[in-house]
Each structure stands twice: as C-alpha cells, then as structure tokens.
Amino acid sequence: MFKWFVDPGHGGRDPGAVANGLQEKNVTLKIAKKIKKIAESEFDGVEVRLSRYADETVSLKERTDQANSWGADLFTSVHINAGGGTGFESFIYNGNYSGKAQTDRVRSFVHDEIVKQTGFRDRGKKQANFHVLRETRMTAHLTENGFIDNASDASKLKSDALLEKIARGHVLGAARAYGWKKKSSGGSSGSSGSGSGSGSSSSGTYYRVVTGSFKNRSNAEKRQQELKKAGFESFLDVYKHKGETFYRVITGSFKERTNANKRQEALQKKGFTSFIDVFKK
Ligand SMILES: [Zn+2]
Missing domain, CATH: 3.30.70.1070 (Sporulation related repeat)
Structure with a gap:
C-alpha cells in the first residue's frame, strides 16, 4: 500500500492568506479532499491521509509528526500563494539529504502535471527551508497553487472545476512518478489481454x-x-x-x-x- 500524506495548509485559528473573499485554509482543504478522492478511487494500492479533515488548528509539528509516525511514502503540503504574483510554484527542502534526487524527481512530475492541467503560469521549481519539508522523514514537497491576492487567480480558485484540475494534477503527477496502476474497472485500461473476472480488489x-x-x-x-x-x-x-x-x-x-x-x-x-x-x- 502506498501511503500518501496530504497536508492542507493552515486551518482553524490560522486562515493563511486572505483576499478576494477567499481564505487559504478553506481552499487548501477542498483541494486535499479532492486529491484523496481521486487517488483512492482511480488508482490501485494508494491510501491518502490528510493532516486535517475539517477547519481545525493543527501545528506544523503535529503535521510532520503524524506523517512520520504513519510511515508515509510521500508528503504533499498544499498551499495558496499571496504577496503579488500569479501562477504556480513548488518547493522541496533546500538542505543536503540522501533522498534529494528522488524528492526532486517526484516533485517535477507533480509540478509539471499541475501546470499542464491548470494552465497556471509556471513560476518554477524552488527550494526552501520550510518546517514541513525539513522535518518529514520521507519524500516531501509543497505546492503553491495560484495567488489568492491576484484577482484573476482568485476568481479561478472560486471555481470547483479549477480545484478539481489542481487536485488531478497532484494525483496524476504522483501516479507517473511512482508508476501507480489505474483501477481496472470501467474498461479501457490500455494494456492488452487482462484476464478480468473475479476479485477486482487490489490484493492478489x-x-x-x-x-x-x-x-x-x-x-x-x-x-x-x-x-x-x-x-x-x-x-x-x-x-x-x-x-x-x-x-x-x-x-x-x-x-x-x-x-x-x-x-x-x-x-x-x-x-x-x-x-x-x-x-x-
Ligand atoms: Zn500557506
């Protein structure tokens, strides 16, 4: 089972960035829930846990502790940007660590797929010393999905269709990076001659x-x-x-x-x- 820990940024007493009638904490939670739904319903062998499932205050330490004690394979922190700008960017930890090449590889798949799905301007693949990237013991990255204080990005972030595309970008990118297998139900699996039939579960x-x-x-x-x-x-x-x-x-x-x-x-x-x-x- 692939364990994917998805962290909707902020929450509870911490709204994150606020502008144009949006609060970052609410948008990140919607995206994270969509990521869970898409990943678990469309791919075999993937389990997604969120750092919070509602509008709750969760400290940064609690977020990384949860992921570490679960033994997650991948940690993805979802954020909305602010401060003047437009488009998408992502971060990995800027230190030196043994899994850095793999971390960057996975991030690149996810980053490129989100840009492709959303049409956001690509602001680049970046590195930073963020708690959630530094204190996680697994491959970890953080996404900044549009600018809440940019009128055009904000109006897009109000549409469920864009949030769906953002979530799908996260999932399809991770799927490509790790070679996840699409659930076979629904026919068109692509590969030939699968002997369908009994027990369509992921076990076996x-x-x-x-x-x-x-x-x-x-x-x-x-x-x-x-x-x-x-x-x-x-x-x-x-x-x-x-x-x-x-x-x-x-x-x-x-x-x-x-x-x-x-x-x-x-x-x-x-x-x-x-x-x-x-x-x-
Ligand atoms: Zn944030």
Whole structure:
C-alpha cells in the first residue's frame, strides 16, 4: 500500500492568506479532499491521509509528526500563494539529504502535471527551508497553487472545476512518478489481454519487472533516469534481505505474467535486462 500524506495548509485559528473573499485554509482543504478522492478511487494500492479533515488548528509539528509516525511514502503540503504574483510554484527542502534526487524527481512530475492541467503560469521549481519539508522523514514537497491576492487567480480558485484540475494534477503527477496502476474497472485500461473476472480488489499476486537492484540509492536513481530516457517509467522498491537494504527499480507491476514478460521483451530491445519478482499483497 502506498501511503500518501496530504497536508492542507493552515486551518482553524490560522486562515493563511486572505483576499478576494477567499481564505487559504478553506481552499487548501477542498483541494486535499479532492486529491484523496481521486487517488483512492482511480488508482490501485494508494491510501491518502490528510493532516486535517475539517477547519481545525493543527501545528506544523503535529503535521510532520503524524506523517512520520504513519510511515508515509510521500508528503504533499498544499498551499495558496499571496504577496503579488500569479501562477504556480513548488518547493522541496533546500538542505543536503540522501533522498534529494528522488524528492526532486517526484516533485517535477507533480509540478509539471499541475501546470499542464491548470494552465497556471509556471513560476518554477524552488527550494526552501520550510518546517514541513525539513522535518518529514520521507519524500516531501509543497505546492503553491495560484495567488489568492491576484484577482484573476482568485476568481479561478472560486471555481470547483479549477480545484478539481489542481487536485488531478497532484494525483496524476504522483501516479507517473511512482508508476501507480489505474483501477481496472470501467474498461479501457490500455494494456492488452487482462484476464478480468473475479476479485477486482487490489490484493492478489503481482508480477513485477525488476530492472536492476542496487545497494546504493543514487545508483538506482541513475538507472531510473536511463529507463526514463528510453521511455520507461519506474519506481523504487526498498527490499531488505539478510539485514542488507537494496533499492530495486521496478518497471511495471502486472497481474498477468504474460504482460510482465512483454514488458521484459520491450526492455530487452532497449538493452535492459530484468527479472520478474512475484509480489503478493
Ligand atoms: Zn500557506
């Protein structure tokens, strides 16, 4: 199960930025709830928890403590900007840390997808020393979705359709970064010959195509970049064996072994060797 902790900025006694009849805390909560709904209803194996579900005061420390104790895989803090400007920007922690390349990679997917979905002006991929980015022990980023004090952005933020696009951008970006699988219900899954039928839940056996296993995370990330250049999305799986940790690059997770074999053939043509790991969840 992929654990995604989504943090709607501000809340309760802290309204965040206020302008044009909007309070940041209310807009961020609406977006976060939409993220949860879209991610859990459209993708397999994803669980979303929010730092708050209502208009409540939650300290920054409580937010990061919650995510850390849950053992979240990804932390996303949702905000609305203010201070004169227009458009979208995002942040990762500006320090040096072991998962920084992966953090930036995931952020880029999410950032680009939000810009694409919303049509917001792209203000850039930034870094900052924010509590929620610094004190989280997992991949973490923060999004600033339009300017509440800009009349044009604010009028868009009043429309449910834009909030839906913002949320969808967050979800589709994360889905691409981690290689989430779309729920198969509803037909058009894209991939051929899935043997539908019983037990449409996310549990069961998966055939995962492992394209490299590394002791060093940065080597695994390097492999991911090579795969990306060759047109393959992948995600990292942390695998512990006899007390040692390995970072395995997974290029597809399939319910049908034949589909995993097809992926292996496609990888082989581009020069990547792989093996199949049978994964039960
Ligand atoms: Zn804020």
